[in-house]
Amino acid sequence: MSNVDVVVTGLGATTPLGGDVASTWDALLAGRSGVSRLTTEWAERLTVKIAAQLKVDPSEVIDRVRMRRLDRSEAIALIAAKQAWADSGLEDAGLDKERLAVSFGSGIGGATTLLNQDDILEESGQRKVSPHTVPMLMPNGPAAWVGIDLQARAGVHAMASACATGAEAMSLGLDIIRSGRADVVVAGGTEAVIHPLPFAGFANMRAMSTRNDEPEKASRPWDKGRDGFVFGEGSGAIVLERADHAKARGARIYARLAGAGITSDGFDIVQPDPECKGGIRAMTKAIRDAGLTGADIAHVNAHATSTPAGDMGEIIGIKAAIGTHPVITSTKSMSGHLLGAAGALESIATILAIRDNVVPPTINLDDPDDRLDLDVAAHKARPLEINAAMNNSFGFGGHNVALVFTRV
């Protein structure tokens, strides 16, 4: 447990459910699906023809010339981060930018740029390749652009831990403030790789849902009929701030990021540990880091992606690390799986669940897996007094991250 208190003072997002946090949260509470049929020509040649696509295209928010030099993942990271920054009220607070850091990652990074520019190279030769290619495809690009835009001078970090990236970015932000290196960290995740290559790769792993004729029903965590995750794109950003700094400037505080737990499985490059041993250790560490016990955790925003192999291990983990009492949900049933942005969006959902005392629903849980013996907020949002809640994120490679948020 640290003696430095870290709180959340700003939120930003652009997701398949809405172009900002308010519209995304409204859609989550209403149980709306952000999954739809892909209308691109290439989708007809693949087995997976559905995705959770951004509700608001970044080109509607960022001008055309600037978009020319941004990978889509960078553009939406900027949109989410700027929203969070504006929401925090820090713009007019006279913050010393040498006390501002950025922790922003992506699971796959600028792969769309890489692949598109390779097409240009093959078809038209070197001369036609964009001189912006490298800053567009480099995995630290989103973090770097956010840092430039906000003039952050205390360090810019870009982690990559697959689908745990967004959550790990929060954990690093917490560490940076606790260590005294910065007073404020803009932390988040971004992903935008709706392109045939990653689709083909994930599809050939048999990891993605092929419920192409019922897109809105395709993401169905813990349901017997689940057949894989739904690929999503989006970005989420959170402003983390040292609590006394936030209080001194009279900031609106959403919640406290009270603890984080990170572990690795050391087991398999894609399979999660079936007994969730690494996940249990991460959850246990996060609870201890927050100075709480399992009994305090009223709600868990679970990682559950809707894959046959992955969903049930976490149930074992939650019971072992927390108990049978928390009301759990998987907002991926609505947002799809935002990969490197998942932990960021789901942290936002966890924070707002605390603020509003409500658990967003898990839609499509029509026929629960026989091994599901925890209380899920199925179909409809559930009012619940929540003073402490957890967000779990697990990633290919055996990355496990648990975050504990509490009411201030």
Place this chain on the structure above:
Amino acid sequence: MATRDEITSGLADILEEVAGVNPDDVAEGKSFTDDLDVDSLSMVEVVVAAEEKFGVKIPDNEVQNLKTVGDAVSYIEANH
């Protein structure tokens, strides 16, 4: 054979497309970097687009001599 005005106008279209420069600001006396705010990477894009539009080759060692719109117009006029 394009006139100087036609070349200037063609460059203005490219500068708008690549760097968001207002075509009304483009004139022979304007510096790409100091007046029109075209950075080095955008300048590469401008050169490639100009080569295509005017059917010229603009070697890299020539690009550094093209400080103003007028320099570029003169080079294109002499070489296309």
